[in-house]
Amino acid sequence: MDTPVHVEQQGGVQVITLNRPEVRNAINTATAVAIAEALDQLDDRNDLVAGVITGTGGTFCTGMDLKAFLAGERPSVDGRGFAGITEKSSAKPLIAAVEGYAVAGGFEIVLACDLIVADETAVFGLPEVKRGLLAGGGGLLRLPRRVPHQLAVEWSLTGDYFSAAVAHDARLLNRLVPEGQALNEALALAKSIAKNGPLALRATKKIISEARDWNRDEEFTRMREIYEPVRSSEDAKEGARAFKEKRAPVWQGR
Structure with a gap:
């Protein structure tokens, strides 16, 4: 897989894999465009019913590629937003399969999905305030809808990371699985969904x-x-x- 995003189909499910392990799957413009194209394909093809998005190298995504940003890139796509997904996801069910870090913009990608499967290594967070920024990719909009208000406020204002176990206790996750099993469980869930009309x-x-x-x-x-x-x-x-x-x-x- 030598492209920034690898796309394959399995039994009516589109699997979108972020493939920049050398930068912990951080998002540059090429990656954002590729994600948007994969979502367009998912929406347009009648043989695809659901999607899964995941990352390689033991990490989901650590957000925006800062080197690319400093070089003048804007890793967003008109109509779909940051990473080609945060303002407009797929019209079809989409599952995040998370292992390792899903922080900053990476967490916002997760929150743009309908369902979340994480393994025990997963770490989440919106650390933007620690750098004088804010989570402008939808995290501040979606997180309060997914977890109790007081937790959303605390996590957003402190910028602290929290574990998969804490996320599961907060009912943010649909499944918490052993290390290395997030993608398999997400695929099983997606294929169960894909059996339906x-x-x-x-x-x-x-x-x-x-x-x-x-x-x-x-x-x-x-x-x-x-x-x-x-x-x-x-x-x-x-x-x-x-x-x-x-x-x-x-x-x-x-």
Whole structure:
């Protein structure tokens, strides 16, 4: 793997691997562009239902490549943000498989994913305040939605790192696994998701992602706008037929 991001497909799952171990998978412009292209591919291909993002060399990602930044690079992509993901992730379910450090912008990449699997070596944190900066890649927006408010405030203001065990206790993680097993567990979770109807999965993610901004008077109307096309789809009919015939459904994505 001699590219900054390696992309492969496994059983309906797109695996996106950050591949700059010499800089602990820090993000430069080429890496951000490659991540964005991988997410575009995930969204565009009907045979791909879910995605996993991980890193090589025992580290997830340590954030922005400071040498590249000082050389004038801006490791973001129009429309998708820092690392090609923090402002707009995939429309499909995306899982972070974390081992080692996922800090600063690396943690913000994790928070842009829907689900998080980490091994016992994982370390998280938003240390930007220690350098007079702030976590501008969505960490300050997403972290308070994922953990209790007082923990989000403490971690953001101190900039201190915290372990996978602490993250698991805070209900930030979906799975905490032994060292070296994060990717395998994330793939198993992704493949379990990928067995389900692709239209239903995208609509489910869309509703969960957007509903926090809906007021009570409109929420069921907004939900029905997303739900009804799925309910009347060929996949919905196939799901009912497969249940009746006691077989696995064959999804068409329409």
